Amino acid sequence: MMSKKNEIVNLQHMTLPKNATPEQKELLTGMVRVNHLYRSALKVAVTQLEILDEEFSTMYDHSPIHHIEYRLKTLDSITEKLHRRGHEVTIDNIYTYIQDVAGVRVICNYLDDIYYLRRLLTRTECFTITRESDYIKNPKESGYRSLHLILDVPIVISEGTLHLPVEVQLRTIAMDMWASLEHELRYKSNRNFSEEDAKRLQLCSEAICEVDREMQNIYLGETPEYNA
Numbered sequence: 001m002m003s004k005k006n007e008i009v010n011l012q013h014m015t016l017p018k019n020a021t022p023e024q025k026e027l028l029t030g031m032v033r034v035n036h037l038y039r040s041a042l043k044v045a046v047t048q049l050e051i052l053d054e055e056f057s058t059m060y061d062h063s064p065i066h067h068i069e070y071r072l073k074t075l076d077s078i079t080e081k082l083h084r085r086g087h088e089v090t091i092d093n094i095y096t097y098i099q100d101v102a103g104v105r106v107i108c109n110y111l112d113d114i115y116y117l118r119r120l121l122t123r124t125e126c127f128t129i130t131r132e133s134d135y136i137k138n139p140k141e142s143g144y145r146s147l148h149l150i151l152d153v154p155i156v157i158s159e160g161t162l163h164l165p166v167e168v169q170l171r172t173i174a175m176d177m178w179a180s181l182e183h184e185l186r187y188k189s190n191r192n193f194s195e196e197d198a199k200r201l202q203l204c205s206e207a208i209c210e211v212d213r214e215m216q217n218i219y220l221g222e223t224p225e226y227n228a
Helices: 022-059 075-084 091-097 111-123 173-188 195-220
Strands: 065-072 102-108 128-134 147-157 160-172
Touching: 022 065, 022 075, 022 091, 022 102, 022 111, 022 147, 022 160, 075 091, 102 111, 102 173, 111 128, 111 147, 111 160, 111 195, 160 173, 173 195
Parallel strands: 102 160
Antiparallel strands: 065 102, 128 147, 147 160
């Protein structure tokens, strides 16, 4: 299992201008609290997934989870997203408009594993799905495929129980490979990304979808969908 996480944001490590207003100081304190609360919700969601993975790895011959990645949005990223959506940077707006401050990506071996994990997550009394986007059955125009869930995750703090959203993305190894390289080619590389490149990536996505289905058929012992 592989996991990724961001550094903890501490109030004593952050600095404000000498002439900072009371509102700026309040926002800074609130941002640190946001980081702590969403980090806590992330821990709850990841721990539940790790428990499931450990159960399948020790008790059964197959785990639907290949590996888990997770992250918290940085304060800069949260601020940029609010600005991009036309919202003022306030603590209330973070809670209201940003649903993916805490994010988990679960990489699965096979297509069926994705929907099986979805059923397991909704079976628990802890989590409730508040939003779902199935980009596997309905891929994005770019070719992107993944199942996105927004889970309502309860955390227990000194003031009581608080519910926060955690985004969970479920995808196969092949889908993850495509998404990683597509992002690299489209946004990170120095080359000019063209319409022809976009069409070729769409074709790659369709080919990978066929590979996913055939890999699952091999695993299940089913006949191929094409003539070998």
